[in-house]
Amino acid sequence: MTTDLNKRALVVGAGLAGMEGALKIGSAGYEVYLVEKEDTMGGVTNKLYCSFPRWENPRQLLDDRITQINNTEEIRVMTGTVIKSARRDGDRFVVDLQKAGNQTEQVAVDAVVLATGFELMDASVYGEYGYGIYPNVLNSLEFEARLKEWSSGSRVDTPKSVAFFKCVGSRDRSKGYPYCSKICCMYTAKQAGLTRELLPETKAYVFYMDYRAAGKEYEEFVRSVIETKHVRYVRGRPAKVLPENGRLLVRAEDTLMGVPIEVEVDMVVLASAAVPRKETKALAEMFGAKTDQYGFLENESFNPCQTGDRVFFAGACGFAIETAGAQTQGAAAAAEVVALFNRAGQEAC
Amino acid sequence: MNKERVVAPEKLFPEVPESIFLFRSCTGSMEYPGTENAIKEVMKILGINIVMDPDQTCCSGYLLTCSAYKPELSLAVTARNLAIVEKKNLDTYMFCNGCYGYNRELAHIMHEHPDYKQMANDVIAKQGYHYEGKTEIHHVQELWYRLKDQIAAKVVQPLNGLRVAVHYGCHYLAQQYNILDDGGYPTFHEEIIGVLGGTTVFYKERQMCCGYSVGRGFTHKETTVQPHLYKKFKSAKEAGVELMTTCCPGCNVGLDREQPNLTERYEEEFNIPVIDISQLIGLAFGVPLAKLGFEANTVKLDRVLEKLGIGKGDSHDH
Numbered sequence: 001m002t003t004d005l006n007k008r009a010l011v012v013g014a015g016l017a018g019m020e021g022a023l024k025i026g027s028a029g030y031e032v033y034l035v036e037k038e039d040t041m042g043g044v045t046n047k048l049y050c051s052f053p054r055w056e057n058p059r060q061l062l063d064d065r066i067t068q069i070n071n072t073e074e075i076r077v078m079t080g081t082v083i084k085s086a087r088r089d090g091d092r093f094v095v096d097l098q099k100a101g102n103q104t105e106q107v108a109v110d111a112v113v114l115a116t117g118f119e120l121m122d123a124s125v126y127g128e129y130g131y132g133i134y135p136n137v138l139n140s141l142e143f144e145a146r147l148k149e150w151s152s153g154s155r156v157d158t159p160k161s162v163a164f165f166k167c168v169g170s171r172d173r174s175k176g177y178p179y180c181s182k183i184c185c186m187y188t189a190k191q192a193g194l195t196r197e198l199l200p201e202t203k204a205y206v207f208y209m210d211y212r213a214a215g216k217e218y219e220e221f222v223r224s225v226i227e228t229k230h231v232r233y234v235r236g237r238p239a240k241v242l243p244e245n246g247r248l249l250v251r252a253e254d255t256l257m258g259v260p261i262e263v264e265v266d267m268v269v270l271a272s273a274a275v276p277r278k279e280t281k282a283l284a285e286m287f288g289a290k291t292d293q294y295g296f297l298e299n300e301s302f303n304p305c306q307t308g309d310r311v312f313f314a315g316a317c318g319f320a321i322e323t324a325g326a327q328t329q330g331a332a333a334a335a336e337v338v339a340l341f342n343r344a345g346q347e348a349c
Numbered sequence: 350m351n352k353e354r355v356v357a358p359e360k361l362f363p364e365v366p367e368s369i370f371l372f373r374s375c376t377g378s379m380e381y382p383g384t385e386n387a388i389k390e391v392m393k394i395l396g397i398n399i400v401m402d403p404d405q406t407c408c409s410g411y412l413l414t415c416s417a418y419k420p421e422l423s424l425a426v427t428a429r430n431l432a433i434v435e436k437k438n439l440d441t442y443m444f445c446n447g448c449y450g451y452n453r454e455l456a457h458i459m460h461e462h463p464d465y466k467q468m469a470n471d472v473i474a475k476q477g478y479h480y481e482g483k484t485e486i487h488h489v490q491e492l493w494y495r496l497k498d499q500i501a502a503k504v505v506q507p508l509n510g511l512r513v514a515v516h517y518g519c520h521y522l523a524q525q526y527n528i529l530d531d532g533g534y535p536t537f538h539e540e541i542i543g544v545l546g547g548t549t550v551f552y553k554e555r556q557m558c559c560g561y562s563v564g565r566g567f568t569h570k571e572t573t574v575q576p577h578l579y580k581k582f583k584s585a586k587e588a589g590v591e592l593m594t595t596c597c598p599g600c601n602v603g604l605d606r607e608q609p610n611l612t613e614r615y616e617e618e619f620n621i622p623v624i625d626i627s628q629l630i631g632l633a634f635g636v637p638l639a640k641l642g643f644e645a646n647t648v649k650l651d652r653v654l655e656k657l658g659i660g661k662g663d664s665h666d667h
Contacts, residue, residue: 129533
């Protein structure tokens with residue numbers, strides 16, 4: 001078998017999914033441009049203090065991947081770089097890149113993997129929760145940064161009580177996000193459990209509609225948070241967050257008890273809906289890829305990681321996904337690219 | 350703030366109307382006639398012509414909420430009222446959250462379901478009316494916000510830091526789309542009160558319901574409404590509120606009329622007068638007291654007027 005190793009791939013986004021994709025394509029012997037708009041690789045995972053369901057520090061995983069990428073000479077990492085434009089030229093894409101300091105570079109590639117990740121919905125659309133009004137109302141990624149600070153000791157002011165709200169945006173048709181964001185049940189359990197672990201004196205409440213723990217070791221994970229870390233799960237959606245005595249008063253209903261309740265806390269953490277990054281749609285248009293009504297990338301029929309001709313995708317730009325799933329998808333997209341390149345090489349002979 | 354669903358006042362009113370149709374409110378006329386009068390006086394000062402019509406009836410919201418009639422029948426009432434406005438080629442301005450909510454809701458239903466509109470038109474055709482659906486439905490307070498700068502320029506009796514608390518009313522804020530502010534955390538009334546020279550007070554239970562619709566007039570007042578209102582007034586009192594404003598006569602009834610009962614039951618004096626925001630603008634514009642109709646209030650404004658230096662016999666009363 002002969003293969004044409006002159007094929008090149010472009011991977012957009014160096015989060016977990018993009019890194020995994022680039023690594024697999026590069027390891028197969030093909031050149032890869034790994035383009036990342038931020039100055040460092042790692043994406044959202046960079047912001048995480050801990051992963052579920054095994055309480056692992058994702059830093060070790062990231063460092064391992066970054067080392068492997070740096071040792072793979074087929075991969076050219078281009079951080080601080082964005083895609084300015086792209087056009088189709090036969091079976092290739094001609095892509096204009098913009099680097100820091102307005103430097104530009106043009107590259108030609110034979111396949112593209114989009115791995116642009118996700119972001120959180122702006123939680124201020126719920127005025128009643130006071131995000132953007134009260135400083136101690138955070139979204140879950142901002143809270144992850146607090147966990148890092150409490151763990152390292154760089155922040156000493158700690159809350160006596162924290163309330164976590166799930167489904168903030170997700171499953172709310174009136175806000176335009178009728179879907180379940182899938183990862184929030186698990187990361188909220190993780191964050192509440194870590195709060196109890198790092199700050200044993202601090203109380204943690206999770207307000208939920210129901211919890212969805214479908215995954216290997218997931219149900220056990222949530223149960224352990226409730227049973228051994230003593231996080232108080234309250235079934236009911238909070239109605240309001242009000243300032244009270246320098247703290248925050250959460251007004252909610254406990255639907256299991258059938259009573260309205262009030263809980264005074266020092267911090268509220270909102271598990272905002274996972275939404276696609278705004279640039280994903282623009283990138284999809286440049287490369288002839290498909291997006292759905294929310295702006296997530298959409299797969300072609302029967303192929304879960306293809307979104308256009310010679311365009312593949314992986315990770316949370318397709319839909320919210322946990323760390324292990326993002327890696328799996330990155331590897332799957334890479335397999336598609338490698339198969340395409342191998343086949344093209346054989347046909348050329 | 351919820352920016353996505355909020356409409357800028359300039360977008361809601363690209364141009365300030367020369368004339369508006371002012372939609373009478375049953376509760377307003379019966380309980381606090383001073384509100385309608387204050388709106389007329391303030392509009393006169395701002396140069397906006399008010400048109401009304403004696404044939405306009407109740408908004409039909411009461412028929413619906415009391416389950417007295419099927420919505421199909423109250424649709425005809427709405428269609429008839431709006432048909433009267435359309436004949437005058439004007440937009441409709443409500444000063445009651447109930448009128449605003451029901452007219453908007455029912456007009457929306459007729460807009461989205463032409464067969465319902467036809468049904469309503471079949472009923473009102475017997476009286477010679479026809480509703481097309483072209484009159485836009487606004488709340489008077491939205492116009493106040495649009496004219497905030499003009500209002501600021503016309504103030505002759507600044508409120509001198511009077512501690513004013515706002516009550517918005519659920520039936521305005523609960524509208525899902527096309528309202529002026531974030532229903533979860535509104536602030537536009539506070540801005541209006543600010544330009545009148547008042548100090549706005551963000552009391553804890555600011556967005557708690559007035560209690561009117563949860564049964565003031567019906568049963569279980571003691572178990573439902575009074576504990577609820579006690580909580581609201583307690584937090585307003587603790588925040589040092591001297592005056593409370595509403596933008597709905599129903600809210601005004603709930604908050605004003607019930608106060609003596611709260612005092613009797615809980616043995617605690619609140620003495621927080623409640624008036625419409627239009628009456629407060631009228632006060633700041635120097636409209637004579639007699640035209641603002643504060644006599645209708647259960648909780649008297651004596652303390653407020655004294656603080657502002659307005660009394661009987663003042664030039665204000667001429």
